[in-house]
Amino acid sequence: MSITADIIRGHTETIILVSLMEHDSYGYQINKDILHKTNNRYELKEATLYTAFRRLEQAGYITTYWGDEKVGARRRYYSITQEGRKACEQGLREWKEAKAVIDKLLESNEYM
Amino acid sequence: MDNLRIRKYMDQLFDNAPVNRRTLELKEELIANALEKYNDLTQRGYVEDEAFQLVIGSIGDVKQLFADLGADDDYSQAYYLQWAREAQEKKAVLTSISVGLFLLAIVMLVGSFLLYWYNMEFIYIHGLNLNLLGIGLGLLLCILPVSLLVYARKIQPPAEFDYTVGQTALRSENKKQRRKRFKQIKGSLEGLMWLLIVIFYFISSFTTYAWHITWIIFLGGAAIECLLDALTKIFFPLDID
Structure with a gap:
């Protein structure tokens, strides 16, 4: 579990960008998506998630706005920018390359 | 309602945070998402106390978050x-x-x-x-x-x-x-x-x-x-x- 959790945490920013590619979203929704896609096995700590939001905001990859909820507390939505889309594609490329390299390094073991 | 309990917990959490607009906005954001999660959990059948523990358990270490907020002026x-x-x-x-x-x-x-x-x-x-x-x-x-x-x-x-x-x-x-x-x-x-x-x-x-x-x-x-x-x-x- 811990290796997967570490890898997920290491790719928090790309995971956020990917989920914003389809539509604008907010913190809890993004975490719900992660839970859903991993069959309720993984989710990000709030602290990790919001640190990543601030970093992405500073880099100009996402912008933020407040929703106008009629009931309950208002939500803070995030929306991906053009640079964010580029960074997302770059992150995916890097991940694919890393995955291929790790696969090769670990699976080429003839004693397995 | 346990909503109050979550708000109180957040108040305590933000006690040592730097006082500026960014921190206030972060607090509002955290509260909104925590309340929604809490409501989802209770609707799925969790007891109020369990739901509360799950919500605060997933927040994690906010010290780093505060450090960022203070450093960025x-x-x-x-x-x-x-x-x-x-x-x-x-x-x-x-x-x-x-x-x-x-x-x-x-x-x-x-x-x-x-x-x-x-x-x-x-x-x-x-x-x-x-x-x-x-x-x-x-x-x-x-x-x-x-x-x-x-x-x-x-x-x-x-x-x-x-x-x-x-x-x-x-x-x-x-x-x-x-x-x-x-x-x-x-x-x-x-x-x-x-x-x-x-x-x-x-x-x-x-x-x-x-x-x-x-x-x-x-x-x-x-x-x-x-x-x-x-x-x-x-x-x-x-x-x-």
């Missing part, structure tokens, strides 16, 4: 600079109105005094002593600009952001520029004032023929200049060397 700087510009404009308007009212009061006082001097007796209209009325109104009229100036002095930045950072930025940013401009404006205003005083001296002297006493206008002018000097030192301490 660009936001409060920009916010403060914007506020400072608006406050400066407001203060300028209030000060000009006050100066205008002061001048009006002075004209009324001097006018009433000169009127008495010229006629050597009080002037009555419908039984009212016009001279004393003018002096009384002139003195009353002084109250308004004084209150306006006190109010202008009291304008403070809102408490919700860390303005000490922005303040130092503002000071170093355009201190020199402001001082230079301030000196120029002050110089031309003083020139204008003395020109008006000379004009006033000649007009009042030629209309009243009271040459033996009208020279006192220049003493009044010098007094006004000293007063304005003192006022600028009180209200614009940053702009004077």
